Amino acid sequence: MVIDLHCHSLHSDGTDAPGGLALLGDQARLTALCLTDHDTLDGIPAFLAMQPQVKVRLLVGTELSCRFLGQSLHVLGLLVDPSDARFQSRLVELRARREDRNRRMLVRLAELGCPITLEDVQAQADSPLLSRVHFAKALATRGFVRRPPEAFERLIGDDCPGFVPREELSPSEASRWIREAGGVPVVAHPGRFAQGAFHWDEAMADLQRQGLEGLEGYYGEYRAAEQKYFVALGARLGMVVTGGSDYHGAHKPGLRLGRGRGGLQVPDDLLHRLEAQQRLGAHR
Numbered sequence: 001m002v003i004d005l006h007c008h009s010l011h012s013d014g015t016d017a018p019g020g021l022a023l024l025g026d027q028a029r030l031t032a033l034c035l036t037d038h039d040t041l042d043g044i045p046a047f048l049a050m051q052p053q054v055k056v057r058l059l060v061g062t063e064l065s066c067r068f069l070g071q072s073l074h075v076l077g078l079l080v081d082p083s084d085a086r087f088q089s090r091l092v093e094l095r096a097r098r099e100d101r102n103r104r105m106l107v108r109l110a111e112l113g114c115p116i117t118l119e120d121v122q123a124q125a126d127s128p129l130l131s132r133v134h135f136a137k138a139l140a141t142r143g144f145v146r147r148p149p150e151a152f153e154r155l156i157g158d159d160c161p162g163f164v165p166r167e168e169l170s171p172s173e174a175s176r177w178i179r180e181a182g183g184v185p186v187v188a189h190p191g192r193f194a195q196g197a198f199h200w201d202e203a204m205a206d207l208q209r210q211g212l213e214g215l216e217g218y219y220g221e222y223r224a225a226e227q228k229y230f231v232a233l234g235a236r237l238g239m240v241v242t243g244g245s246d247y248h249g250a251h252k253p254g255l256r257l258g259r260g261r262g263g264l265q266v267p268d269d270l271l272h273r274l275e276a277q278q279r280l281g282a283h284r
């Protein structure tokens with residue numbers, strides 16, 4: 001019995017409608033599926049509306065971006081309450097920061113000889129939330145790169161001249177927001193944050209002190225050794241271990257819901273531990 005606690009719909013940078021994701025989760029015979037769009041819960045109503053039609057348990061989540069050790073660290077807010085008005089207004093603030101970043105990125109790209117407009121980027125998206133995925137497609141459509149991946153390599157990847165970072169949360173702030181909305185704050189794909197000789201033991205313990213309660217030990221793009229390392233690290237630190245594919249539809253070709261690149265199997269008993277952690281927070 002397997003679950004998937006990390007995927008994206010067209011309400012952020014995926015290509016599937018939320019209802020389609022619910023059906024896909026059913027077809028993949030998942031017992032639970034959590035929708036975790038970046039900075040928004042806008043896909044959640046349509047997602048949850050599918051519950052009567054599918055066997056898979058549909059769960060609520062989101063993915064936020066933080067600043068940690070000078071880099072961007074993603075944090076999942078799993079099982080947050082979508083009716084929490086304060087959390088929704090905090091997400092509105094995050095999307096405003098994203099829009100501000102997007103406007104500045106358009107200016108920067110024009111300075112680099114790649115003048116695209118906001119309308120060009122909007123034309124690539126099926127929802128109001130614009131991400132670099134949509135910038136990459138707009139740059140390809142306007143002929144400034146041959147294909148979207150080239151945009152990330154030359155222009156808008158994290159280390160590229162056309163990239164403008166957003167004003168990001170601190171890990172403690174993100175954890176508090178998620179906790180206050182009834183959810184569990186989880187470090188998303190730590191293996192993607194830093195590779196090689198990075199000492200995760202100390203950094204993860206630091207994040208734990210800042211309020212992070214879980215880590216993604218199973219992930220669509222981990223190698224077997226990474227999965228083993230992070231699952232063990234989570235157990236050692238007494239953190240909740242979660243897992244998901246990070247499915248983005250056509251925006252991450254080759255990644256399948258629940259299956260990742262093929263070998264992913266997130267055991268469903270993790271969900272019990274996650275829900276126990278959620279209840280623990282509710283009583284604090």
Ligand code: AMP
Pocket residue numbers: 013038130131132133149152153157158248
């Ligand atoms: P944003 O949140 O607008 O800064 O965009 C970040 C999103 O762009 C990530 O969630 C990925 O989906 C995508 N992305 C970031 N870096 C790359 C890359 N090097 N290649 C492909 N997609 C990327």
Ligand code: MN
Pocket residue numbers: 008013038248
């Ligand atoms: Mn994404």
Ligand code: MN
Pocket residue numbers: 063074188189
């Ligand atoms: Mn992420």
Ligand code: MN
Pocket residue numbers: 006007008063246
């Ligand atoms: Mn993600």
